Amino acid sequence: MKERILQPINRPLQGTIEVPGDKSISHRSIMFGSIAQGTTTVDHFLDSEDCMRTINIFRAMGVTIEQQGSSITIHGKGSQSLTEPVEPLYFGNSGTTARLMLGILAGLPMFTTLYGDISLTKRPMNRVVDPLRLMGASIAGRSQGNYLPLAVDGRRLKSIYYHLPVKSAQVKSAVLLAGLFAEGITTVTEISPTRNHTESMLRAFGVELNKNGSDISIHGKQALTATDIYVPGDISSAAFFLVAAAIVPDSQLKLLHVGLNETRTGIMDVLLAMGADLRIEEEQVKGGERIGNIIIRYQELTATTIEGEMVPRLIDEIPIIALLATQAEGTTVIKDAAELRVKETDRIRAVTETLTKLGASVEETEDGLIIHGKTQLHGNRVQSYHDHRMAMMASIASLVATSEIAIDDISPIATSYPRFYDDLNQIVQ
Numbered sequence: 001m002k003e004r005i006l007q008p009i010n011r012p013l014q015g016t017i018e019v020p021g022d023k024s025i026s027h028r029s030i031m032f033g034s035i036a037q038g039t040t041t042v043d044h045f046l047d048s049e050d051c052m053r054t055i056n057i058f059r060a061m062g063v064t065i066e067q068q069g070s071s072i073t074i075h076g077k078g079s080q081s082l083t084e085p086v087e088p089l090y091f092g093n094s095g096t097t098a099r100l101m102l103g104i105l106a107g108l109p110m111f112t113t114l115y116g117d118i119s120l121t122k123r124p125m126n127r128v129v130d131p132l133r134l135m136g137a138s139i140a141g142r143s144q145g146n147y148l149p150l151a152v153d154g155r156r157l158k159s160i161y162y163h164l165p166v167k168s169a170q171v172k173s174a175v176l177l178a179g180l181f182a183e184g185i186t187t188v189t190e191i192s193p194t195r196n197h198t199e200s201m202l203r204a205f206g207v208e209l210n211k212n213g214s215d216i217s218i219h220g221k222q223a224l225t226a227t228d229i230y231v232p233g234d235i236s237s238a239a240f241f242l243v244a245a246a247i248v249p250d251s252q253l254k255l256l257h258v259g260l261n262e263t264r265t266g267i268m269d270v271l272l273a274m275g276a277d278l279r280i281e282e283e284q285v286k287g288g289e290r291i292g293n294i295i296i297r298y299q300e301l302t303a304t305t306i307e308g309e310m311v312p313r314l315i316d317e318i319p320i321i322a323l324l325a326t327q328a329e330g331t332t333v334i335k336d337a338a339e340l341r342v343k344e345t346d347r348i349r350a351v352t353e354t355l356t357k358l359g360a361s362v363e364e365t366e367d368g369l370i371i372h373g374k375t376q377l378h379g380n381r382v383q384s385y386h387d388h389r390m391a392m393m394a395s396i397a398s399l400v401a402t403s404e405i406a407i408d409d410i411s412p413i414a415t416s417y418p419r420f421y422d423d424l425n426q427i428v429q
């Protein structure tokens with residue numbers, strides 16, 4: 001437990017921040033580089049706890065991965081040369097690592113056991129285990145395989161046509177990755193588009209995937225060829241500073257090289273709908289992903305509604321968007337977001353409790369939140385709930401609170417943004 005007390009600030013935020021590499025893309029670069037043939041380099045990798053879990057798992061399966069900060073070199077020898085790990089694989093707090101790795105491990109000829117921290121151990125795995133079992137996977141574990149610890153007895157898989165019952169890129173990715181090791185063509189159908197990093201990065205590794213409407217298909221038994229990856233800045237990390245500038249009067253911030261993939265930019269659409277002063281400069285495509293610098297200036301905001309296909313495009317940003325809504329005039333409604341209940345914590349409950357403690361007017365609904373703004377926030381003691389995004393949201397709230405906010409444990413922030421307070425301190429000077 002690492003407590004942190006944040007004092008109110010009474011001045012505008014100014015400056016430029018280069019946010020760290022995208023977490024989703026960083027995980028996938030290690031996974032795909034490790035099962036590819038040849039040497040993959042990764043530039044601007046996210047050097048965080050969650051991404052280190054992914055590196056350590058492949059090291060435990062015999063892959064040589066060199067790391068110097070955010071530069072990575074992976075010496076891949078193809079999936080068939082991975083070796084059976086001697087010890088249980090530890091996934092820490094990382095849902096993405098656990099769910100995508102289940103898809104990979106199910107089809108490899110080895111036995112593995114998987115466990116995680118207290119938060120990950122409560123997150124449902126049946127969303128991945130069920131389709132994998134339909135493909136012939138052998139997975140055993142707590143609550144019929146719904147919760148870690150799990151044991152995977154890897155074997156030959158068969159292809160599947162699968163309607164994804166949840167809007168989840170992790171489930172989509174796990175099925176596609178298992179499909180890569182299966183006989184025949186595996187197809188997934190999405191209810192709503194979710195982040196597409198698995199599809200685009202597999203293509204960069206030479207894998208053929210077909211997209212037809214909401215169907216995505218992959219032929220099994222394709223080999224991956226090493227490539228060089230550039231990881232854009234993580235828009236989910238940038239979101240904390242976008243909101244900070246949007247709510248602290250007279251602020252202006254520039255965020256460099258932020259990933260602007262359409263499946264991730266919901267936060268920008270919400271800010272614009274609320275009247276924020278935001279623009280993109282030096283937009284370009286780098287390593288197959290759209291990136292750009294985002295410039296944001298303080299502007300008075302009005303409420304909005306967030307629902308439907310918008311939700312997967314900003315799912316991880318909802319805690320910080322809820323804080324944003326407390327500073328906007330009117331009632332903001334967030335719905336269709338029941339997935340928030342199965343993140344690092346139940347984020348609908350945690351956001352309601354935290355913002356209420358800070359003086360906001362928030363109603364919890366089954367699948368979202370109703371927030372009445374604008375409210376003056378005050379200080380209090382709050383929890384992080386083992387959730388990096390809750391700890392960062394409470395930290396940003398301190399910028400507009402009238403008295404100090406004490407957060408019980410900020411250590412979860414290291415899972416996605418180890419330099420968060422360095423960047424925050426730089427713009428409050």
Ligand SMILES: O=C(O)C1=C[C@@H](OP(=O)(O)O)[C@@H](O)[C@H](O)C1
Pocket residue numbers: 023024025096167168169170171173195315316339
């Ligand atoms: O595929 C990914 O990299 C992720 C997908 C999302 O989870 P779901 O697939 O559960 O929505 C997101 O919340 C998570 O932070 C990262």
Ligand SMILES: C=C(OP(=O)(O)O)C(=O)O
Pocket residue numbers: 023093094095096097316343344389416
């Ligand atoms: C939900 C998140 O990550 P994961 O599912 O990988 O734990 C997140 O980063 O907000």
